[in-house]
Amino acid sequence: MRATLFSYVLRAYVRYALGMLAGLVLVFVVVDFVDRAKLYTGPGWVRDAAELYFYKAMMSVQQLGPAALLLAAGTTVSALRKQGEVTAIRALTFGPSALYLPILVASFVACAGLVVFDERVATYSGRRVDEITTQRFNKWGDWRFYYTPKQWFRRGDNIFFLRGGSAQEGFQDVSVFTVTESFDLRRRLDASGMFPVEGMRWRLTDVVERTFDGEGKTSVRRLPEAEYALGVAVTAFRIRPGRPEQMRASELREQIDARRDVGLATKQFELALHNRFAYPMAAFPAALLGVGLALRANRRGHLTAAIIEGLLTAVAMWGLMMVCRTLVLTERLSPGVAAWTPTVLLALVAGAVWLQREGLLHLPRRSLLVR
Structure with a gap:
């Protein structure tokens, strides 16, 4: 019954x-x-x-x-x-x-x-x-709000402005700003390309490196190619565009970790x-x-x-x-x-x-x- x-x-x-x-x-x-x-x-x-x-x-x-x-x-x-x-x-x-x-x-x-x-x-x-x-x-x-590629990132003392490209193919037309704890500019790198090498090392091409001593003096040098330890791995730049509600749980976890690594809102x-x-x-x-x-x-x-x-x-x-x-x-x-x-x-x-x-x-x- x-x-x-x-x-x-x-x-x-x-x-x-x-x-x-x-x-x-x-x-x-x-x-x-x-x-x-x-x-x-x-x-x-x-x-x-x-x-x-x-x-x-x-x-x-x-x-x-x-x-x-x-x-x-x-x-x-x-x-x-x-x-x-x-x-x-x-x-x-x-x-x-x-x-x-x-x-x-x-x-x-x-x-x-x-x-x-x-x-x-x-x-x-x-x-x-x-x-x-x-x-x-x-x-x-509001499509552009979610699908416009992110260009500004921060990791530690370095702020990255990546105007084009991707983590897989490399970035084009980049600027990397290194700041002090008081947010004073210490170094600026401008390059036509930025490509991962190994770990946290990157190869920059057509580099213009400016350094600032904090007393108003600036030194500039130009390099056809150079490697820099920028304190960030290539995985940190795998920021996927799109609405978070349209991502699977595994993708959301990955994006949360990646965005947190480069100073983006999560x-x-x-x-x-x-x-x-x-x-x-x-x-x-x-x-x-x-x-x-x-x-x-x-x-x-x-x-x-x-x-x-x-x-x-x-x-x-x-x-x-x-x-x-x-x-x-x-x-x-x-x-x-x-x-x-x-x-x-x-x-x-x-x-x-x-x-x-x-x-x-x-x-x-x-x-x-x-x-």
């Missing part, structure tokens, strides 16, 4: 979750297309727009998945309650765990699936959306790495919260209330995530705390609802949870 009940609730939850996800994705795609339809012009725009929105739909699965799991949890329990099946479950001496457990298992598996989906599908889809939007429809937005990349796991996993306590709200006593308008409560919770969490993201970018909050705060808060609220239901926690009667 217990296995049959578990399977029944599990199937109902999965069915509602898939339906909610499909509905949310469809609404997102339609609204986005209507809002941007005037941008899609030119020969073959229908085919290109269809491909664009296919990839946008893949991205929205990852973005809307937690909200769908939250809405499905409340809707499943509300539907069972409206049909009198929750009362029947209680009559058979099954407690709330008969509803919590299958939804807990299904939502946890779904959260893990969303992590894998984000890593394998959503990251690639995001890159394709940017490529189609810029190359086919000539809409750049907060946004650290936040994206934490969110790769924190954002999908927020759906787990959110689903449990949906069950707890749907089971509270003296509840009216079951299905409508479940949808409204789910949407309000999703909006509140989205707003909190935006606030946390802003605090990270302004260096007022660490990326780890910002990423996991919504998940932890959802878990605390879900736990409070469960404790209140069990009579272990007494909340004010004016609270939304017991009204």
